[in-house]
Amino acid sequence: MDWFVFLALLQDGITTGAIYLLLAIGLLIVFSVTRVIFVPQGDLLAFGTLTVAALQSGRLPGTLWLLDGVSAVALVASLFQGRRAALRGMLTWGLYPAAVTAAAWLLAPRELPAVSILLALAIVTPMGPLIWRFAFRPIANASVLALLILSMALHFVLIGLGLVFFGPEEASAPPITDASFDLGSLNVSGQSLAVLACCGVLVLGLRWFFGATIHGKALRAAASDRLGARLVGIDAAATGALAFGLASFIAALAGVLIGAVTPLSYDAGFDIGLKGFVAAIMGGLVSYPMAAAGAVLVGVLESLSSFWASAYREVIVFTLLIPVLVWLSVRSGSPEDRA
């Protein structure tokens, strides 16, 4: 095979690998804190792409109305929970959505990419905490399997809503940069670099967040020992919301980034999310570095197989799981230890 083709495929693979890495991180954060396997993260990614696409074409996206609607319910609920909660509720679920709606209404017709991107992030990110609040928190102590089933059900809800809001057509996100330059005979796309850069910035940002801020540490504490976290007054509901918020931000960002490279339709996010999944599983659902390696591997493998055996691309990627799982199970001890 042509060396240059290989490099081009590699570039593609690493770019998508970066996206899978972001999703895997989001999954791991949510899983470690709440034991939820956040399947709908992929759907939020699609929401990100489609929201920014809608804004870019001067329309107000359906996700904005979804945000407004569910926020209103959250606002009403918080009014019954005491003064402090009510005040906080009015800020987060009253003022914020109102501001975003106003901004969108005013600025969408201008069709400015930067504004659209920011607005899309602002619209999709709160969906994480809202999903936590209304879907998962009521059964937060259930088994991992029950939470997984709920996750799957939620996926169908989001897909259904996606179809209603955005229709079946694909849409693209505006690229961050149209630039591209040649490195030797390889054409490096600016967007790919932007994706990698964003990924890098986000990873560093998260490392800082978890390492240096008290809220990040509180999140790690909740993941480390739930009883201990409770006993130092860390609010399990709040950390859950934060974890989900991070995951949905990551998903929205990923959607905006990858949507410029590949147009997506309302149901295409699930597939991407699943590959982020595969990466997270490669880390045994606990290890970030392993998940990172897995993400790059999945991205590259997918890219290469789409060239050679494109029809069987999905099969190859998912069958990859099998040796990984064998390796994982050989590494861990007897399941009776775990019982």
Next chain:
Amino acid sequence: MSRIASPPDLLRASGTEAADADSAPIGGRGPVARTGADVQWSRWIAPIAGVVLILLVPAILPIFYVTLLGYVGMATLVALGLVLLTGVSGQTSFGQASFVGLAAYATTILTSFCNAPPIAGLAAGLVLTGGVAWLLGLVTARLSGHFLALVSVAWGISFFALFGTIPQLHGFNGIGNIPPLRLGPFSAASLRVNLGVIWAAVAIVMAMSANLLDSRLGRAIRTLNNARLMGASVGIDTVRLSRTVFVIAALYAAIAGFLFAHFQRFVSPTPFSLGASIDYLFMVIIGGAGSLWGAPVGAALVVVLRDQFNDWIPRITGQAGNFESLVFALVVIVLLQRAPDGLLALLARLKRRPARRAETGADVPLEIPAAAAVAPGQELLALDAICRNFGGLAANRDVSFSVHAAEIVALIGPNGAGKTTLFNVISGMLPADSGRIRLFGAVAKRISPRRVAALGLARTFQHVKLLADRSVLENVALGAHLSGRAGLLRSMLRLDRAEEARLLSEARAQVIRAGLGDMLRVPAGDLPLGQQRVVEIARALCLRPRLLLLDEPAAGLRLAEKQRLAALLRQLRAEGMGVLLVEHDMDFVMQLADRVVVMDFGQKIAEGPPERVQSDPAVMEAYLGGVA
């Protein structure tokens, strides 16, 4: 306020604490079902009615309902597998539709392309799905349960992609003109006959599942949900059994797939998507994973409602779309939050059913088989310099002592002295870091809880591990697991009744000997903690052990109960059993034990007869503590 105690077990086949344990429908719950001699006639009503319905209904219904009921029937088959998998054994799968599809395509290829008889198609479907399921189970055997679920997602997607792409299979255009079912000269081309066949299959599979749940293996499968450690301690191969249940669920799906291909006479990948797999799971959640009847109820609801939604939602909203999925998903979410045991459990709570007579093995004479003859004084257990560390902590340091036949040894020491760790090392749950264990005369290399159970070591647990919603009798009968041999097929075909009666009578004898004779049918979780410990002891005795390890057997018992327990242990000693017990109740220990071993900080600090140990200054120091 939230509780530290065990969270609602959504996927346990247990129902809520409020549900009446005796109100169980067939199969999933309740005491060992079925009857004594005097009510045998009522046992035949259901099957006879079933046969009549299966013969009549297809003949008289309009064709639309025939088709609908056909799909309900096939979905029921898949859902039955999921009840066993998810409701009873606590695993889950998002790939059942792919097993259906695999079998459907298998029979399609064989009957359409190779002109083989349909029976060959069925066989191929069963072999293929069984093989794939077995492989998936093997790969995730040593991992936590959710990995199997995740791998089933991957399997589902791979299958869908594969079967949509292989050109010989015509992709999404599908393959039509599949020959109808036929057996010899009889051809079942009509939908009505097919309907009869489908529901006959449902009835057979349901009966077989009920039989399975009602057997020794059924008890073993129930331990997979939340009590694997306990299952291992009575000799159950939990890993293999989980895999077996997964394969059974896949085989049920294969039967459905086979019937599907010959019912519809057309296959394409579309009905075998991840969405379809999740639909099956939804059926079980809606109908209730705790009972086999949840499968047809859930299947009927989902299939019929989907059909209805497809009709009138577009009329209401004016657009086609994924609305039924959305609505269903919302319903499932609400159910998971409010009624996790499904509709059947909800109804069961509202309506009390008459209690079923439990089979208690009363017809077989009361006789406790003697354990293998052991010479008194024979060494049963010898520990030599056992060390076990946890992180930086030395939980056991250089511990050595032995236990002989016809002797009761007590292991005492303050909290944190390492006694439970030592127990776990002896019973094979933890490997020792160094030192040797000689069990029944042979040096044990890599011991596991199962192996030691088979060798004749039984134990109880510090934190009681029982199947809370099963009767005392059933829990104790778990201990007799290894004395039964009935396999899957025998259990499903109900050919194991003689052995079951024997096992149950033995369990019953042990329960009575332990003094809980009037609690035979009470759900074990309803008993006070002290009596739950006695149930564990009775279960351990069912193993016919030579060596008994008891972890705080007297904790929580009242005086009279302690005296009864002491009497039981003395009797066991007289019969030649060796007993090693951890206890904190000194009155209990001192009057019972032949020898006392005292541990502190992971080390043995004293050993000898009770009076000597009681007056040992080092022991008193360890217990009452140093000066502040």
Next chain:
Amino acid sequence: MTAALLQLEGVRAGYGHVEVLHGVSLAVPEGQIVAIVGPNGAGKTTLMCAVMGLLACNAGAVEYRGAPAGSTEAMVAAGAILVPEHRALFADMSVEDNLLLGFYPRRRAGERDARPAMQDVFAIFPRLAERRRQFAATLSGGERQMLALGRALMGRPRLLLLDEPSLGLAPMLVREIFRVLVELRARGLSILLVEQNVRAALQISDYGYVLEMGEVAAEGPSAELAQNPRVLETYLGQRRAHAGQ
């Protein structure tokens, strides 16, 4: 008589169907150390959980600072801090981070600077200062206990609940920990102490309760309780002159 800081009246609590506490009444006056001793399974840990709102009471009342005890979060915010039996440390985080997280409730109350509190804890447990950057998982048993205690102190508790602080500790360390407890009482802290080490517990405490099978079997000023033969029997059983029965 001043109202006690913590008051339990006829508390019944348990797990599911199983009731572990059958009507326990006790009080912790301000500025005192109260010890609860008793054998395993008596319900001591259940009692702690009920006080801290980790477990719901089936009957009876728990009053803290004159008001009904609330959720775990509310109790922590009001200065009732528990060091559980198994420490519940954040094993994959550093000593310093564990302590910082102990400061969390005060942060929520508005204080921003954790340093004075941390200096205080390091002054009490110099060994923690030496190991401040180490991961909690690498500490020895005694150091973990110190860290757990230090983390609790970071929250500026008014009532400290300790579940078996001497568990798994060598006698010298036990002595050190208990010395710290006495010092804390001198500073005005109230302590509810659940202990297996009867002698040490009764030596430093003002008042004691003997809990047996979910009920208070004996109580009294610690000095008197220590002489009570009932306590000794609870642990070592009645002395036998001859073997067997």
